[in-house]
Structures are given as C-alpha cells and as structure tokens.
Amino acid sequence: MSRTPGPPEDLRAAFASLSESSVSGPECPSPEEIWDAAAGGESPARVSAVVDHTSGCFACAEAWRLAREFGGQSKMAPGSPGSTPAARVPGRRAWTALAAAVVVLSAGIGVVVLRRGAPSVVTRAGEEVEIRSLVPESAPLPRETCILKWSQPGDGARYTVRVGTEDLSPIALAEHLDQPEYRLTATDLEKIPPGAAIVWRVEAVLPDGRHIASPGFRNRLE
Amino acid sequence: MNDAQTEEIRRRLSRTLARVCPRWLAAHSEDIVQTAMLQVLNAARRRGEGNPDLSSLYLEKAAYSAMVDEIRRHRRRREESADGTPEVAGDRSDANPESVAAAREVAEGVRACLANLQAPRRLAVTLHLQGHSVPEVAAILKWRTKAAENLVYRGLADLRRCLSMKGLAR
Numbered sequence: 001m002s003r004t005p006g007p008p009e010d011l012r013a014a015f016a017s018l019s020e021s022s023v024s025g026p027e028c029p030s031p032e033e034i035w036d037a038a039a040g041g042e043s044p045a046r047v048s049a050v051v052d053h054t055s056g057c058f059a060c061a062e063a064w065r066l067a068r069e070f071g072g073q074s075k076m077a078p079g080s081p082g083s084t085p086a087a088r089v090p091g092r093r094a095w096t097a098l099a100a101a102v103v104v105l106s107a108g109i110g111v112v113v114l115r116r117g118a119p120s121v122v123t124r125a126g127e128e129v130e131i132r133s134l135v136p137e138s139a140p141l142p143r144e145t146c147i148l149k150w151s152q153p154g155d156g157a158r159y160t161v162r163v164g165t166e167d168l169s170p171i172a173l174a175e176h177l178d179q180p181e182y183r184l185t186a187t188d189l190e191k192i193p194p195g196a197a198i199v200w201r202v203e204a205v206l207p208d209g210r211h212i213a214s215p216g217f218r219n220r221l222e
Numbered sequence: 223m224n225d226a227q228t229e230e231i232r233r234r235l236s237r238t239l240a241r242v243c244p245r246w247l248a249a250h251s252e253d254i255v256q257t258a259m260l261q262v263l264n265a266a267r268r269r270g271e272g273n274p275d276l277s278s279l280y281l282e283k284a285a286y287s288a289m290v291d292e293i294r295r296h297r298r299r300r301e302e303s304a305d306g307t308p309e310v311a312g313d314r315s316d317a318n319p320e321s322v323a324a325a326r327e328v329a330e331g332v333r334a335c336l337a338n339l340q341a342p343r344r345l346a347v348t349l350h351l352q353g354h355s356v357p358e359v360a361a362i363l364k365w366r367t368k369a370a371e372n373l374v375y376r377g378l379a380d381l382r383r384c385l386s387m388k389g390l391a392r
Contacts, residue, residue, distance in 0.1 A: 011381070014329040024294045035283055047364070051348055051363070063290045063293070068353060070242055
C-alpha cells in the first residue's frame, strides 16, 4: 500500500513535505535564534521551546534542517598537521590566523551539535562516554578566575577547547590540553561586556584514537 | 574595507550558499549573498571595527540567516498572490496524482499525530524526524543519551500507533 509510512525515512520525508507550503508567522523565532538553538548556544529551556515550535511550524522546521545542512557540510577530518603542542591562541585576530587549523580539527563553537551531534561513545564494556561541563550554569563566572572544567571521558585524553561569544565571535582556542580544564585570561575577556555569555565546547581524543565532542556549553560572565 | 576584502566576503558567501541553497531558490542567490554581506558589514560597524569578522562560522551564520529570510519572504509573497506553483515541481513531475494525494494524507497524519504526543516525546521525535540521531537529540536537548533513546523510540511507537489508527500505517 503506497501510503504506508514504514521506516523512519518515510516518516522523515512526510514530515519534510509539510514545509513545502508552510509560511512563517510573527511568532516564529528569528533565523538567528533557530541557528543558535540548533547549535546548542541557547539555554535548554529556549532550545526546547524552539524545537517544540518546529514540531508544529513547518517553515521553522525547514529552517532547522537548513541550519543542520550548513553545519553538516563543514564536517572535517580531525588532526591538524600544523598544530603545535598545547597551543593557546587568544583573540579574534589569532583565531582568524588559525582558521584553517580550526577547520581541520572539525566543528566550531556555534555549530557544535549540528556538525557531529556531540556524540557520546559506548565502550566495549557498555559504558557510555561523554563530556559534561563541570561549571555550574547558575552562577556567573568570575573574570579573574574564569576556569572552564569538564568531565574526563577517559584516562590519557587530550583536549581541544574553543570559546566564543554568543554571536559566534571566537575568543580563544586551546589545543592538546592534557587536563580537563582551561583558564581564560582577563585579556581574552576584555571585550566581553559584564553579564554577557560565553559559549564553549570541548573535543577529546582518547589514547585509542576515538574522538568525542561535547555539546556547546553556555556560561554567563560576571 | 577595501575591494579585495569585499570580493573575498562575496566569494565565500556565494560558495557557502551554493552548497545548501534549495534549487527553487537558486535564482535569488545573488540577492541572498548581498543581504548576507550587508549583515556582515553592519555587524562590523556596530562593533566599531573597520574589518568584519571573516571566520567561517560567522559567514555561515550570516548566509544562513539571509537565506531563511529570503525563503520566508518568498513564501509570504506566494501565499499573498495565491500562487500555487510548487517549489519542487521538478522533483514530482513523475509522481502520479494518486501517490501525491496519498503522500499528502500521510504528511497531514504525521502533523496531527505529532501534535498529540506528550511534550518530551514530541521534542525527541521532532528532532529525529529532522534527521538527528539519538546522541544528537540528547546533545541538543541536554538530555542523557539513554533518556533521549527511550523518548525517541517510545515517541515513534506512539506516532506509528496514531497513524495506524488513522489507517495510515500497518
């Protein structure tokens, strides 16, 4: 029977087809909000609100898929031939200079979830490995001791951490860290106004070569 | 900003858009690039910097925003003019009217059934229908992977049950 939706692909196609004639309304989130929600740069409550909106607004559902396509197309292989050990690169200018390295190391701050979906890894013992933020979201981060910490996905992991503003301007990049923490300097944060949020993300390489990406984390500054 | 920088931004925006711009919107791609360029330059001006942010992420976001705005404008214009021309006519030229009608019926069923799911299952299933894997659903909604997995599968089961009751699924 031709109208029977079977596997998820059929359901997905049916869902996507609803967008063809849909029109956005005044209550729709802006494209920037949809992008940020899809990238994990919004609060969980806001992300849920945007996703719920897309369940009934198919114009915005299409916008979400497009955001995903933008991110997904930029997927790159890990590893950078030009990277230096424990390289720490503060500031926008330096970030731009290292843009190529950033790209090959895969994903950026904003499209975190879109690009690889911040996958967790399941070990042979069935244990699930993931990276979680150990920085409480409830309290603002002090500028003098602005330390980002995260859970260790395994012994001997090496980390890359990327920090940016909510509008995706890069603040700092650190590579080949052997500890699950990173301290931002006052210089890194000097252009960030009080009360503004930073968005950060961690990628880990385990000794056996597995790569694990965290979702994007968001913390407000003092 | 000099001409070379302007051209560089235009080139990168065009390249970004060429990857993802829907075919039916291709005729407007130059307009979209122009809108995105203005957005990039205005943002630089607001920040008080002469040189715009040329990071790939920033340009991707600008191109994306301009493209979604253009899609929204296009759809509103089409609705106002009651122009029923399908945007993807080329994709459906081989489809017979019966199968098109059946597909539409299923889509409407998905719409109705999705709206009736419990909220967490609806969120999980919506993202899954958007093409996200279970770990991606967990990451986006900041859920544990196991919880996301349960909600996706239970939500899909509910959705299928609902479609079945409507005679749209086995």
